[in-house]
Amino acid sequence: MNLPRPTGHQRKVIYLPEQGHQVVLGSAGTGKTVMSIYRAKHLSQPGVRWSGRTLLVTSAKALAGHLQDMARGAAGNLDVRTYGRFAWGYLHSRGLMRGQNIVKSRTRTSLVKQAIKAVSAHHPGHRLFEREVTWFGDELSWITGMGFQEESAYLKAERRIRARIPENSRPIIWEILEHYRELRAERGYDFDWDDIAITVREQLQDDDQERFYRHIVIDEGQDLSPEEIRSLADAVSPDGSVTFFGDYAQQIYGQAMSWKSCGLKVKRVEKFQDNYRNSTAIAKVALALSSGPFFGESEDLVEPVAPKAAGPKPTLVKCADEREEIEIARRIALRLSSEGTVAVIGRTWQETERVCQGLESQNIKQISYSWNAPPGVYRSTYYSAKGLEFNSVIIPFCGDALMPSEKALDSFGEEDAMAREAKLLYVAITRAKSDLVITYSGDRTRLLPSAPDLFAEVRP
Numbered sequence: 001m002n003l004p005r006p007t008g009h010q011r012k013v014i015y016l017p018e019q020g021h022q023v024v025l026g027s028a029g030t031g032k033t034v035m036s037i038y039r040a041k042h043l044s045q046p047g048v049r050w051s052g053r054t055l056l057v058t059s060a061k062a063l064a065g066h067l068q069d070m071a072r073g074a075a076g077n078l079d080v081r082t083y084g085r086f087a088w089g090y091l092h093s094r095g096l097m098r099g100q101n102i103v104k105s106r107t108r109t110s111l112v113k114q115a116i117k118a119v120s121a122h123h124p125g126h127r128l129f130e131r132e133v134t135w136f137g138d139e140l141s142w143i144t145g146m147g148f149q150e151e152s153a154y155l156k157a158e159r160r161i162r163a164r165i166p167e168n169s170r171p172i173i174w175e176i177l178e179h180y181r182e183l184r185a186e187r188g189y190d191f192d193w194d195d196i197a198i199t200v201r202e203q204l205q206d207d208d209q210e211r212f213y214r215h216i217v218i219d220e221g222q223d224l225s226p227e228e229i230r231s232l233a234d235a236v237s238p239d240g241s242v243t244f245f246g247d248y249a250q251q252i253y254g255q256a257m258s259w260k261s262c263g264l265k266v267k268r269v270e271k272f273q274d275n276y277r278n279s280t281a282i283a284k285v286a287l288a289l290s291s292g293p294f295f296g297e298s299e300d301l302v303e304p305v306a307p308k309a310a311g312p313k314p315t316l317v318k319c320a321d322e323r324e325e326i327e328i329a330r331r332i333a334l335r336l337s338s339e340g341t342v343a344v345i346g347r348t349w350q351e352t353e354r355v356c357q358g359l360e361s362q363n364i365k366q367i368s369y370s371w372n373a374p375p376g377v378y379r380s381t382y383y384s385a386k387g388l389e390f391n392s393v394i395i396p397f398c399g400d401a402l403m404p405s406e407k408a409l410d411s412f413g414e415e416d417a418m419a420r421e422a423k424l425l426y427v428a429i430t431r432a433k434s435d436l437v438i439t440y441s442g443d444r445t446r447l448l449p450s451a452p453d454l455f456a457e458v459r460p
């Protein structure tokens with residue numbers, strides 16, 4: 001497919017030095033994905049001095065498929081992969097992948113639960129055990145994602161958010177991590193998807209064969225853990241390059257870590273601010289959300305410049321109840337789908353399916369969705385929609401009772417839950433090119449910006 005022609009600053013990014021580490025940050029719709037493809041094609045172009053085998057890598061499966069589609073026709077030495085697929089492939093080449101030795105997420109949760117139960121018996125009455133299993137699972141992912149291998153490193157760690165874990169709880173959490181690993185090993189699993197990067201790095205350290213990749217380009221880098229990024233930096237040859245594209249406003253995992261903690265050595269960070277995707281009216285909502293109280297401060301956030309594309313104001317539909325929300329969302333989806341692509345984006349697959357049941361629609365995880373996809377209704381979650389775009393987006397269930405979700409509040413507490421859900425909502429909103437419809441019943445979620453005139457507010 002034809003990629004848009006790079007303009008101005010975008011062009012510079014394609015031709016950044018072909019050696020060392022490069023970081024490009026940009027807000028939503030500024031062309032990071034497109035430029036990651038141009039950059040990867042440039043680096044893998046045969047017959048030139050800097051050329052070499054290149055990996056274009058991201059975290060979400062649907063986006064990897066989309067990248068693959070856009071990179072079609074590129075030189076044969078360009079691979080497009082999810083991080084998981086890269087890690088699996090490398091460890092397989094080292095003889096470490098035997099059968100199903102990566103634990104699946106449901107089994108992992110059950111093992112974490114067992115570990116919590118066993119460790120809680122040694123600490124009767126400790127308040128840490130009032131927390132939900134999701135919170136523990138997330139904390140264990142954070143520890144491994146940071147690459148901590150010794151308890152002392154975890155005890156000393158500084159956090160940007162989620163700092164309020166009482167000092168006396170951390171050793172207990174470490175005990176749970178160790179017990180979980182024992183249980184996992186007993187069940188015959190060597191890894192989970194979070195700690196696989198630790199082994200990739202260990203293996204690379206002992207691997208004196210020539211590196212398979214000379215260049216690695218990372219899209220949506222904010223969603224890879226620091227240890228995953230470090231492993232990618234270790235995987236390129238010394239005369240090669242790592243180029244990191246990311247947007248910290250869209251960081252949807254609990255890592256909340258900057259690229260700076262990933263060991264990338266960068267002289268100058270390139271920044272993209274011009275939004276090529278959203279209409280002005282949609283970009284205004286996204287901007288109001290990202291400058292609201294839930295995003296926090298970070299020097300990694302890039303202030304976007306509002307685009308000039310015309311389009312109607314996003315519609316906020318206040319419904320009597322969830323049934324009416326479903327009815328309205330379906331009706332609007334059907335109407336808009338005759339003109340272009342429409343995504344129904346829910347927080348969970350269950351929410352999305354509630355709206356789309358019986359409606360002719362496609363699950364974006366099961367197809368190869370691309371920018372030239374035919375008109376129709378597409379189903380997605382906030383997470384799976386990462387990196388994609390649609391003419392219209394419908395986001396149901398944005399009432400205060402459902403957003404932030406009770407599960408997020410119970411697991412992470414008010415502040416952290418709001419920050420997480422605000423970023424998810426930001427991702428969903430910025431997928432829309434020209435039409436955005438948000439439905440809710442009861443009061444609308446506090447996460448949505450309340451400035452007047454941002455929305456056309458309607459009641460069915």
Ligand SMILES: Nc1ncnc2c1ncn2[C@@H]1O[C@H](COP(=O)(O)OP(=O)(O)OP(=O)(O)O)[C@@H](O)[C@H]1O
Pocket residue numbers: 004005006007010026027028029030031032033034035247250275276277371386387388389430
């Ligand atoms: N120079 C350009 N001229 C015209 N359109 C462009 C240009 N650069 C990017 N675009 C278009 O802007 C849209 C957003 O691009 P892209 O998906 O690469 O942005 P992104 O920064 O990766 O967004 P996000 O992080 O929100 O997923 C796409 O439709 C792309 O084709």
